[in-house]
Amino acid sequence: MMEKLNGETCIICEQQKQNGFHLYTSFICIDCEREMVQTDTDHPLYKFYLQQLSKVSQKQILS
Template sequence: MNRKECCSICSREAEDGIYLLKLYICQDCEREMIDTPTSDPKYDFFVKQMKKAQRAMIPS
């Protein structure tokens, strides 16, 4: 039985994904991030989400 994790990008629970350092990224977001050109406004969204998730990992 697969365990569901919360995606650091879209905040949905998913069974299939990857860990980038300690950040979980679902398979859908991973694919979309890879396929999104830097000129697409969605690219900025992904960058902001990664920064936000990274900051959440840093202890206060």
């Protein structure tokens, strides 16, 4: 689900963007999402995307 937000910082491009989505507690802009899904695994940017995605933090639910 895409959300219109008041400018959040994308964890991939590290820029303020209006449109994107949340993955756990991190924000990914729609532009980066489009680029990531079109990038081949042998492209040099693929490793960069993996590195940036490693910043995604997961909220843990404690029971």
